[in-house]
Amino acid sequence: MVPAEHLAEGAGSRQGWDCDLSLGTVPEEVTVGLSEHLNTWKTKHGSSRQAEAVPLQLPDGLLACASADPRSPAEGDGARVPGRVPEHVRHDGAHMNAAVSFTACALGRMSWKKFPVYVLGQFLGSFTAAATIYGLFYTAILHFSGGHLAVTGPTATANIFATYLPDHMTLWWGFLNEVVLTGMLQLCLLAITDKENNPALPGTQALVTGILVVIIGASLGMNTGYAINPSRDLPPRFFTFIAGWGKQVFRAGENWWWVPVVAPIVGAYLGGIVYLVFIGSGIPREPQESEDSAMNEEHRITTLSKTSAHLSVTSHLDPVSRVPANTSSVQPVPPVNGSILLESF
Numbered sequence: 452m453v454p455a456e457h458l459a460e461g462a463g464s465r466q467g468w469d470c471d472l473s474l475g476t477v478p479e480e481v482t483v484g485l486s487e488h489l490n491t492w493k494t495k496h497g498s499s500r501q502a503e504a505v506p507l508q509l510p511d512g513l514l515a516c517a518s519a520d521p522r523s524p525a526e527g528d529g530a531r532v533p534g535r536v537p538e539h540v541r542h543d544g545a546h547m548n549a550a551v552s553f554t555a556c557a558l559g560r561m562s563w564k565k566f567p568v569y570v571l572g573q574f575l576g577s578f579t580a581a582a583t584i585y586g587l588f589y590t591a592i593l594h595f596s597g598g599h600l601a602v603t604g605p606t607a608t609a610n611i612f613a614t615y616l617p618d619h620m621t622l623w624w625g626f627l628n629e630v631v632l633t634g635m636l637q638l639c640l641l642a643i644t645d646k647e648n649n650p651a652l653p654g655t656q657a658l659v660t661g662i663l664v665v666i667i668g669a670s671l672g673m674n675t676g677y678a679i680n681p682s683r684d685l686p687p688r689f690f691t692f693i694a695g696w697g698k699q700v701f702r703a704g705e706n707w708w709w710v711p712v713v714a715p716i717v718g719a720y721l722g723g724i725v726y727l728v729f730i731g732s733g734i735p736r737e738p739q740e741s742e743d744s745a746m747n748e749e750h751r752i753t754t755l756s757k758t759s760a761h762l763s764v765t766s767h768l769d770p771v772s773r774v775p776a777n778t779s780s781v782q783p784v785p786p787v788n789g790s791i792l793l794e795s796f
Contacts, residue, residue, distance in 0.1 A: 549573055549681040550633055550719035551640065558723050573682035581612050581687035585694055600691075602699040609696050609703075612687035614676035614711050616704030625675045625707065626714045632671055633679040633718030634725070639663050641726045647734050678711030685712050 546552045552569040555561040585592070592600070592608050602609040609615065616625050643651045643659050651659045668677050678684040688708055691700050701708045 547573060547576075547680075547682065548715075548719075550679070550715040551637065553716050554637055554719040554723045557720055558727070570682070574686045577683050578686035578690055581690040582694075584611070585690070600695045600697075602696055602703050609691050609700055610676070612691050613684050613700070614678045614707075616675065616707040616710075620674055622705040622707065622710065625704075626710050628671070628674045629678060629710060629714035630718035630721065632667055632677050633715040634722030636663070636667060636679055637719040637722030638726045641723060642730070645731070645734070648730065675711075679715050679718075681712040681715055 546555070546569055549570050552561070552566055552573075556563045556566050588611075592611070596606045596608050599606065600609070601607045602615070607615075616622065620628070640660070640663075642648060643656055643663070650656075667679070671677065685708070688700050692698065
């Protein structure tokens with residue numbers, strides 16, 4: 452709570468208020484979790500396998516589809532990035548990706564105690580975004596599917612929310628695909644944000660990241676839908692499980708569901724290692740003065756200034772004489788012209 456004296460100081464500017472609305476200091480874990488929740492919600496709500504990709508029957512009998520392939524919403528993903536990346540709060544930055552959060556902790560750039568907070572916020576945001584999409588496009592989904600919520604087949608709608616393995620891919624080829632794509636994403640993210648390696652200009656990181664996601668999705672995302680993020684695949688998949696699609700969401704594609712969870716984590720970590728070993732290790736780093744040495748230097752300067760002030764005051768004192776300790780009586784001291792500095796005992 453705000454101290455009483457501060458409330459008294461601000462009373463004049465809050466005339467007419469009948470109560471104190473201050474909430475005190477919000478714990479960092481709360482701000483981190485809420486930030487990840489809101490940013491991931493916008494990520495999933497803005498791009499997901501959106502119902503934009505569901506073909507809609509037009510009056511003249513033609514089919515309209517906002518995406519050529521529901522498994523490849525590359526444009527939607529990249530277009531939403533510039534609107535959400537800058538919204539970092541005063542912590543380690545908005546990740547919106549469990550693989551990125553894991554890599555940050557594994558490489559020592561973030562404390563492990565923050566990892567569950569990040570992931571929980573991301574999962575809740577993605578889950579609520581899937582529920583929002585389902586509510587907004589409920590009638591369109593039912594109209595297209597004929598009232599039957601299918602996971603596979605010509606009227607499948609589960610791929611609006613999560614990725615599914617296509618017929619031309621095998622499970623392990625899909626795993627490799629996700630590892631490579633997420634590794635590229637993590638490597639490029641480190642290059643974009645590395646202050647010692649000519650990073651993107653301040654204020655343009657969001658735009659560059661959005662272009663990066665578009666390029667990855669448009670060029671290499673057709674095979675598996677490029678999940679590259681456990682936080683935007685697993686929670687919406689769980690939502691479809693409880694919303695009526697059933698257990699098939701986990702069984703389809705040779706039990707594909709675990710690949711978008713594990714493969715991006717492996718790929719992001721490998722991408723981070725590749726950057727640090729082959730790029731980061733060759734960048735000259737400026738030596739940074741330790742905090743302790745800086746504090747010692749400040750203390751030394753303060754001590755010297757106080758000593759100088761003391762000597763200045765001493766030089767203006769009245770003349771003083773010393774009497775030997777063995778003197779039995781006090782002898783008069785003749786006046787002395789000038790001043791005598793005190794000696795240090």
